[in-house]
Amino acid sequence: MDRLNSTQVSNNQSDFSSIFIKQVLPSLYCIIFVVGVPLNGMAAWIFFRVPGDSGLVVYLKNMVVADLLMMSTLPFKVAHDLDFGTWHIRVITCRYTAVLFYSSMYTGIVFIGFIGLERYVKVVHPSSSSTSSRRFMFGGVSSLHLLQSPRFARVLALFTWGLLILIVLPNVILTSRTADEQSSRKCMQLKTPLGLKWHKVSIYFNVSLFWLTLIILAFCYTSIACQVYKSYRRVRRDKGHICRKSNRSIFSILAVFFICFVPYHVCRVPYTLSQMPASVFGGHTRFLLFQLKEATLFLSALNVCLDPVVYFLMCRTFRESLLRKLSGKQRRRSLANGQSLSNVYRERTDETRDK
Secondary structure, eight states, X not given: OHHHHHHHHHHHHHHHHHHIIIIIHHHHHHHHHHHHHHHHHHHHHXXXXXXXXXXXXXXXXHHHHHHHHHHHTHHHHHHHHTTOSOHHHHXXXXXXXXXXXXXXXXXXXXXXXXXXXXXXXXXXXXXXXXXXXXXXXXXXXXXXGGGGOHHHHHHHHHHHHHHHHHHHHHHHHXXXXXXOTTGGGSGGGGSOHHHHHXXXXXXXXHHHHHHHHHHHHHHHHHHHHHHHHHHHHHOGGGHHHHHHHHIIIIIHHHHHHHHHTHHHHHHHHHHHHHTSTTOOOOHHHHHHHHXXXXXXXXXXXXXHHHHHHHHHHHOHHHHHHHHHHHHHHHHHHXXXXXXXXXXXXXXXXXXXXXX
């Protein structure tokens, strides 16, 4: 009887997994892809037509690139989950696109941290208050304010991309075991023994990046909130302007960060422990943790649809360019409609004259 019950539980879990993992999540990823393509395409079109004349714009441009790379992997993930096509699609996903998905996600997380530091410098340590803040001088330039320099931001961006590529590239190279239809169903079976070890190293490195970024954001935006509150108390008439600025610079990016990335990494801790050989978790608990991990990973992918909202709220250059483009389209449409009405009126006038 116990064996029968365990078999029924296993079958129910398998059925649930096939519905949620194989049907529900792929549909949701398709929605993300359909919505994210125009949003990020528009963001890329605007950002790469405006000069990177500030550190913030440079960091946001790199976030656009990371989101585009992440979004390019979603069709492969959907095909993998739906078992669409041949087993070669699963091999491509294991060796290349899954690695690109995670590396793009953590690249975006790092740049969110840079944005938090840049906002912290701008609000808490503005250039005009050099006498009231502790600074270390390097070549006559405050080390804190290097984060706002576009040249330094580009160097920092190149270093970030280079470092993350060095960390994730072995995951591609060491996923080199001979693949067939059976082994392609589990990506770990395609990794060499060294690849399995490096996979763990890269996981710990990426998760450490997340928690470090979370600590940085907590410090930066707590300091920003305190500074905004102090400014409000000093100058009460600026309440409306300060609150709007605070909402744009604090809550938009923090909301995206906590909605998209915090749930996955909180879930990742017990899930990783459940995968250890000496795990104390039972089979049912491991199953639920896997479902939860996949659900929160979807929230991480949702980041590609929410980031354009952050660009609009945080970056005045992006916002003004977008509004200018939309108003230009509306003006051209109005002119076209006006010309059409004018032509109709002229034709009717000519007909009346002929009569």
